Structure formats: C-alpha cells, structure tokens
Amino acid sequence: MPTTLTTVNSFIYLASQSPRRRQLLEQLGVSYQLLLPEDDEDAEALEQVLPNEAPAVYVQRVTQIKLDAALQRLHRRSLPAAPVLCSDTTVALGRVILGKPADPADAAVMLARLGGRTHRVLTAVAVGMGSQRAQVLSRSQVRFAPLGTDEIEAYVGTGEPMGKAGAYGVQGRAAAFIAHISGSYSGIMGLPLFQTAQLLRRFQVRV
Numbered sequence: 001m002p003t004t005l006t007t008v009n010s011f012i013y014l015a016s017q018s019p020r021r022r023q024l025l026e027q028l029g030v031s032y033q034l035l036l037p038e039d040d041e042d043a044e045a046l047e048q049v050l051p052n053e054a055p056a057v058y059v060q061r062v063t064q065i066k067l068d069a070a071l072q073r074l075h076r077r078s079l080p081a082a083p084v085l086c087s088d089t090t091v092a093l094g095r096v097i098l099g100k101p102a103d104p105a106d107a108a109v110m111l112a113r114l115g116g117r118t119h120r121v122l123t124a125v126a127v128g129m130g131s132q133r134a135q136v137l138s139r140s141q142v143r144f145a146p147l148g149t150d151e152i153e154a155y156v157g158t159g160e161p162m163g164k165a166g167a168y169g170v171q172g173r174a175a176a177f178i179a180h181i182s183g184s185y186s187g188i189m190g191l192p193l194f195q196t197a198q199l200l201r202r203f204q205v206r207v
C-alpha cells in the first residue's frame with residue numbers, strides 16, 4: 001500500500017484500449033496519457049482463464065499481469081515517472097466466466113444464457129508507480145429480463161457485443177435488457193469511479 005508518495009502527480013498513464021475507461025477518467029477530471037501494448041505484445045494472451053479459476057481471482061490476477069506488462073513498457077520507453085492504471089472487467093454467471101465473445105454466434109449464446117437471470121460484473125483496478133502498488137475490486141450484480149431470439153439477433157446485429165465481457169455494454173443498447181442493477185454502474189462500464197478516485201488519491205493524483 002503506497003505510503004511514501006508525497007509529490008503530486010499531474011497525470012497518470014492509462015494502460016487500456018477501452019474508450020469507456022478513457023471517458024470515465026475524463027469524467028473524474030484526471031489527465032492521462034495512453035500506455036498501450038506494442039505490436040509484438042500479445043495482450044489477449046494475458047486474459048486466458050486458468051483451470052477452475054474463480055471469477056474474482058481471475059480478474060484480479062489478470063489486472064496485476066497487465067500492470068506488470070505496463071510498468072515494463074514504461075521502463076522500456078524511458079518515459080517520465082507517473083502512476084500507471086490498469087483495469088479488467090469480467091462477467092460471471094455463477095463460477096462461469098463469460099469473457100469477450102469470439103464471434104457473433106458466441107455473443108448470441110452468451111446473451112441467451114444471461115436472459116432472465118442475475119449475473120455478477122467484477123472489475124479490478126490496479127495502480128502502480130515505482131515499487132508501490134495498490135488494487136481494488138468492484139462487485140456488482142445485473143439482472144436481465146428474459147430475452148427472445150429476435151431481440152438477441154437484433155442486438156448482436158448492431159455489433160455492440162463484440163469486444164465486451166459478457167457480450168454487452170451497459171451504456172449502450174443493452175440497457176433495454178437490464179431490469180435491475182446493484183453496485184457500481186461505472187464499474188459495470190469498466191472503471192468504478194468511487195473506488196478509482198480513492199485509489200488515485202493514494203498515489204497523490206488530483207481527482
């Protein structure tokens with residue numbers, strides 16, 4: 001837990017390609033620079049699920065691996081020191097992890113499983129600078145209304161499910177499917193703002 005950082009940091013590095021996370025950081029008023037993977041980095045390989053891995057363990061482990069990779073990237077590029085933020089979101093139906101769909105057919109299968117049921121959305125956020133690190137985990141629950149085949153096909157046809165854990169975006173058209181939310185709306189989007197703000201303040205970032 002960071003206790004020795006005293007210099008105010010005017011910006012952070014965001015090691016995420018998600019436009020939603022950028023939007024949420026801007027909502028907090030946090031200045032950031034992108035610290036994205038290089039062409040020879042296999043970012044998708046970092047998200048492989050281990051056998052019998054629990055969803056909460058998985059999302060926190062992947063976030064730490066992403067932070068490791070981002071800090072190494074920062075060092076290789078000889079960039080100025082600043083806190084690095086990484087995050088990962090997963091959707092869990094019981095102990096089953098629903099990641100990003102491989103194709104539209106996979107997205108349709110995921111949505112059919114979620115229809116009429118309550119699932120969890122877990123988002124881990126990790127910040128590191130030098131030898132200091134800290135992480136938080138946001139847990140939310142989302143209940144979908146029952147979904148018909150036509151509704152699923154129409155939604156998949158928009159292309160919105162692709163690239164999103166659980167094959168949906170809470171901030172998009174899938175909002176019409178959501179009967180109830182318990183937890184952090186911004187966490188379901190991909191970055192829990194309350195917890196992220198607390199974490200960044202510990203690294204002397206103005207929020």
